[in-house]
Amino acid sequence: MDLAYAPIRKMEPAIVDRLRLAFPEKDFAIERVPQTLTLTEFKRIVHQAPFIGLAWTGMKPDPASGRILKGFMLWRLILVFKASNSLETRFKGDRRGIGLDAMADVAVALLQAAEIPGVGVATVTGATSVIADGWTDENVVIAQVDFNVAFQISPAAFQLVTLDDLQRIGVSWAFAEDPETTVVTDETELPEE
Structure with missing residues (x-):
């Protein structure tokens, strides 16, 4: 199975490359995170602030898809900034101009x-200010930017075309206890009243 064309796998580095146009590696940590961070994980990333977490949150298929699945992969950026001095720098920025407002914009x-x-093309679907439950450091501010990326995929992209291709990855379907003696049809027997 060839995963080179898997949408999520292909999108992640391209999204990071896009973010790196304005968020250089020397100043901003960017890494994959789950869409909901545990308090332990949040404590870890606060020490890397300014931090950008990239989370895959799901997929929304286009109902008009045929054999080729079209839709949107749903992503979220989690932006974390920690004030270097006054609390106002949380939003307006520090001596380098970095603050949550600028990061979100x-x-x-x-x-x-x-x-x-x-x-495909990315579309921003929302941005919100959030808090981390259980976190009490007033110097830290967080925002989320939700966006989606249009995509399309079919089994051919994974080179899954024949039954042999599927068998190589161990896919099997159990239709009956004894497949040798059971014939699967599209006929339905209605119960008698």
């Missing part, structure tokens, strides 16, 4: 209508 601008190479 730039992330939205970078992602709206961005072409993700070889995959």
Whole structure:
């Protein structure tokens, strides 16, 4: 099975590359995170602030899809900033100009209508200020930017075309206890009253 064309796998590095246009590695940590962080995980990433977490949150298929699945992969950026001195720098920025307001504005601008190479176009669907339950450090602020990326995929992209291809990855379906003697049909017997 060839995973080179798997949508999520293909999107992640392209999204990070897009973010790196304005969020250089020397100043911003970017890594994959779950869409909901545990308090332990949040404590870890606060020490890396300014931090950008990239979370895959799901997939929404286009109901008009045929044999080729079309739809949107749903993503979220989790932006974390920690004030370096006064609490106002949380939002307006520190001596380098980095603050949550600028991080959110730039992330939205970078992602709206961005072409993700070889995959599709990104669309920002929302941005919100959030809190981390159980976190009491007033110097830390968090925002989320939700976006989706259009995609399409079919089994051919994974080189899953024949029964042998599926058998190589161990796929089997159990239709009956004894498949040698059971004939599967599309006929339905209605119960008698």
